[in-house]
Amino acid sequence: MTDQTTNSIAFVADGNIPQSPPPARETGAVKWIRANLFSSWGNSLLTIAAGLVIYMVLSGAVPWMWNGVWTTSSLSECREVLAGEVGACFSVLSERWNQLLFGFQYPSDQYWRPTLAFLLLFVAGAPVLFFDLPRKLLAFTAIYPFLAFYLIWGGTLMAPIVAFLGVAAAAFVFQTYGKGSFALGFFGAIIAAFAVWFVGGALIPEGASEEAMLQAVPSRDLGGFMLNLMLGVTCVSLSVPLGIALALGRQSNMPLIKWICIIFIEFVRGVPLITLLFVASVMLSYFFPPDSTVDLFLRVVIMITMFSAAYIAEVIRGGLAALPKGQYEAADSLGLDYPQAMRLIILPQALKISIPGIVNVAVGLFKDTTLVSVISMFDLVGMIRGPILASTEWAGVYWELLGAAALLFFVVCYGISQYSQWLERRLATDHH
Amino acid sequence: MKKSVFFGAMTLAGLAAGAAAAATLDDVKSRGKLNCGVSTGLAGFSAPDANGEWTGFDVAVCRAVAAAVLGDASAVEFIPTTGKTRFTALASGEIDMLARNTTWTFSRDVDLKFDFVGVNYYDGQGFMVPKELGVSSAKELDGATVCIQTGTTTELNLADFFRTNNISYEPVPIETNAEAQQQYLAGSCDVYTTDASGLAATRATFDAPDAHAVLPEIISKEPLGPLVRHGDNGWGDVVRWTMQALVAAEELGVTSANLAEMSGGTNNPEINRLLGSEGTLGEMLGLEADFGAKAIAAGGNYGELFAKNIGEDTPIGLARGLNALWTEGGLQYAPPFR
Numbered sequence: 112m113t114d115q116t117t118n119s120i121a122f123v124a125d126g127n128i129p130q131s132p133p134p135a136r137e138t139g140a141v142k143w144i145r146a147n148l149f150s151s152w153g154n155s156l157l158t159i160a161a162g163l164v165i166y167m168v169l170s171g172a173v174p175w176m177w178n179g180v181w182t183t184s185s186l187s188e189c190r191e192v193l194a195g196e197v198g199a200c201f202s203v204l205s206e207r208w209n210q211l212l213f214g215f216q217y218p219s220d221q222y223w224r225p226t227l228a229f230l231l232l233f234v235a236g237a238p239v240l241f242f243d244l245p246r247k248l249l250a251f252t253a254i255y256p257f258l259a260f261y262l263i264w265g266g267t268l269m270a271p272i273v274a275f276l277g278v279a280a281a282a283f284v285f286q287t288y289g290k291g292s293f294a295l296g297f298f299g300a301i302i303a304a305f306a307v308w309f310v311g312g313a314l315i316p317e318g319a320s321e322e323a324m325l326q327a328v329p330s331r332d333l334g335g336f337m338l339n340l341m342l343g344v345t346c347v348s349l350s351v352p353l354g355i356a357l358a359l360g361r362q363s364n365m366p367l368i369k370w371i372c373i374i375f376i377e378f379v380r381g382v383p384l385i386t387l388l389f390v391a392s393v394m395l396s397y398f399f400p401p402d403s404t405v406d407l408f409l410r411v412v413i414m415i416t417m418f419s420a421a422y423i424a425e426v427i428r429g430g431l432a433a434l435p436k437g438q439y440e441a442a443d444s445l446g447l448d449y450p451q452a453m454r455l456i457i458l459p460q461a462l463k464i465s466i467p468g469i470v471n472v473a474v475g476l477f478k479d480t481t482l483v484s485v486i487s488m489f490d491l492v493g494m495i496r497g498p499i500l501a502s503t504e505w506a507g508v509y510w511e512l513l514g515a516a517a518l519l520f521f522v523v524c525y526g527i528s529q530y531s532q533w534l535e536r537r538l539a540t541d542h543h
Numbered sequence: 544m545k546k547s548v549f550f551g552a553m554t555l556a557g558l559a560a561g562a563a564a565a566a567t568l569d570d571v572k573s574r575g576k577l578n579c580g581v582s583t584g585l586a587g588f589s590a591p592d593a594n595g596e597w598t599g600f601d602v603a604v605c606r607a608v609a610a611a612v613l614g615d616a617s618a619v620e621f622i623p624t625t626g627k628t629r630f631t632a633l634a635s636g637e638i639d640m641l642a643r644n645t646t647w648t649f650s651r652d653v654d655l656k657f658d659f660v661g662v663n664y665y666d667g668q669g670f671m672v673p674k675e676l677g678v679s680s681a682k683e684l685d686g687a688t689v690c691i692q693t694g695t696t697t698e699l700n701l702a703d704f705f706r707t708n709n710i711s712y713e714p715v716p717i718e719t720n721a722e723a724q725q726q727y728l729a730g731s732c733d734v735y736t737t738d739a740s741g742l743a744a745t746r747a748t749f750d751a752p753d754a755h756a757v758l759p760e761i762i763s764k765e766p767l768g769p770l771v772r773h774g775d776n777g778w779g780d781v782v783r784w785t786m787q788a789l790v791a792a793e794e795l796g797v798t799s800a801n802l803a804e805m806s807g808g809t810n811n812p813e814i815n816r817l818l819g820s821e822g823t824l825g826e827m828l829g830l831e832a833d834f835g836a837k838a839i840a841a842g843g844n845y846g847e848l849f850a851k852n853i854g855e856d857t858p859i860g861l862a863r864g865l866n867a868l869w870t871e872g873g874l875q876y877a878p879p880f881r
């Protein structure tokens with residue numbers, strides 16, 4: 112055998128070949144580029160074309176942004192500073208930044224109020240959005256709408272307090288009677304709330320808003336990105352419960368409720384939002400007597416809420432339809448009544464399925480709030496299109512302003528979308 | 544935020560003023576504020592500045608009326624309106640008067656039931672071309688591509704003008720002034736046509752305004768002026784004669800500089816009647832005797848307002864043209880104050 116190993120066979124490996132590094136073309140960045148960017152002729156061509164496009168965009172955009180001017184007081188001064196070079200005139204942002212955020216009529220010494228309301232929004236929203244947080248935080252969420260109203264509109268402290276008491280009375284009535292009969296609790300709650308508001312409203316002394324601690328700010332003076340955020344947050348948080356009610360109503364066995372819901376949804380979905388906004392701003396001022404009009408902000412909130420509620424109702428109906436019939440039957444066989452079955456079994460599953468759709472509607476709605484600029488409300492886009500571009504200093508500055516608006520909206524919408532993806536992962540109960 | 548808004552509006556309901564009906568003057572006086580409808584933003588005519596103060600040529604009319612009625616040029620609630628909401632805002636009583644570069648036309652005056660109280664700016668449709676085109680008259684524009692806002696009277700005027708002059712053109716339809724500006728600068732069209740004041744304001748924002756020229760032809764009449772609701776003639780008179788007081792002041796040489804001196808009385812009885820040191824003109828309107836003096840004090844006479852907001856020294860750079868006094872070849876002509 113030794114003879115064999117030494118003589119008759121030319122070579123026998125008696126140890127491992129030492130490991131050598133992989134060929135340069137099969138490792139690291141080179142491999143990644145070869146595999147992903149230049150794997151075939153077609154891919155290579157696309158890569159080169161894409162690279163050219165990116166280069167063209169960046170070669171235009173980067174010097175434009177890099178040379179940007181931030182400190183001049185008008186467009187013509189920007190042009191003087193740039194002296195013919197390519198460069199953005201960001202000065203409009205630095206000079207009009209507060210107007211972009213708060214509108215041009217909000218008293219400038221009161222900017223801290225909406226800012227504080229905005230920060231508190233995160234505190235109030237956190238327990239709703241992240242349900243791992245302690246449930247006690249929800250108490251602040253319940254107070255937040257009234258607090259935010261007081262901060263933003265100011266005026267007498269009595270108004271939000273009475274409003275809060277009305278809601279609290281409604282909740283109390285519902286808790287007490289709702290267990291026995293849902294309808295009794297529901298309508299009792301509504302009556303209780305209106306009774307408290309009526310009595311409380313009568314008790315607020317005339318002119319209380321004038322000597323209030325926080326200066327009263329009428330709705331007409333709201334504006335800027337603040338208005339978009341306020342409309343977006345208010346309308347989304349109102350339209351989700353309304354949408355759920357509409358979706359359930361549409362599936363109801365009671366013909367009256369069913370038809371009301373169907374007609375509402377189909378009518379609102381069949382009308383463009385801008386038409387509804389025109390009705391809100393123009394037509395309603397004819398319908399109401401001249402001395403009692405409903406606040407313009409409220410009119411717009413009602414219209415946008417109706418609009419998005421109809422869409423959300425259809426999204427949720429999709430979720431309800433996706434549940435197997437067995438779920439409904441299982442709830443019945445456990446002896447649960449309708450509200451219990453919905454609350455405990457059907458809706459948690461249906462809503463989970465509907466999350467992407469609801470978020471889609473919410474993002475769309477948030478961007479649709481810019482439509483209020485056509486009814487002469489000065490939201491972010493309204494501020495840009497109206498006062499800022501019409502001023503003699505800044506007429507002609509389009510890219511900088513609209514780019515900034517796009518950036519603000521992108522930050523919020525991307526945040527919403529990231530949250531919804533987190534929520535879907537968090538709620539996933541199936542195992543992969 | 545949900546229920547609070549609902550409730551807030553319920554308590555605020557009734558605060559939002561909407562006084563209409565006949566006696567607008569009394570409503571304005573008891574409210575202590577004039578609700579004046581203006582444009583959401585038109586360079587030189589009405590726009591809020593960086594501090595949120597409204598300024599402009601139309602805004603000045605509102606301020607003059609507020610000064611004449613209430614004695615305070617800042618007692619104005621400016622209600623911004625768009626082209627689509629302006630008439631309903633006035634008809635529904637949300638605003639007391641509208642000063643928003645609105646063209647005085649037959650159907651607006653008669654059919655929509657408004658009263659135009661005068662003309663504070665005579666506008667007309669014009670053409671802007673790049674100078675390198677070498678065109679000096681609109682009649683040389685045969686075969687030109689023209690940027691034109693769709694669905695406006697300017698579109699119809701344009702077609703009429705080219706047909707009567709027997710020349711052809713190719714329209715490039717655009718939606719807004721901003722879009723037109725970009726298209727025109729990018730060279731998509733040889734000519735941009737809209738109201739001459741708009742052309743001047745647009746040209747003022749260009750990188751090189753001197754490379755573009757506004758042609759001398761004005762092909763339409765656009766008399767712009769403030770308007771009030773039909774049926775309240777007392778209020779209409781207040782706005783009309785406040786505006787005329789500004790024009791008369793320029794005719795008579797009353798300026799914001801010499802106003803205080805002249806208010807004491809001069810040897811010209813017309814000035815004395817205008818400024819209230821003689822006669823009872825203010826009383827006839829239901830105003831103080833010195834309403835004219837207060838209106839002029841708000842921002843100066845017509846010529847001063849023009850120069851300050853849209854005149855040749857401003858970025859807008861409009862010449863007086865038709866808006867010069869009748870004594871200087873223009874159309875501004877105040878009826879006698881007697």
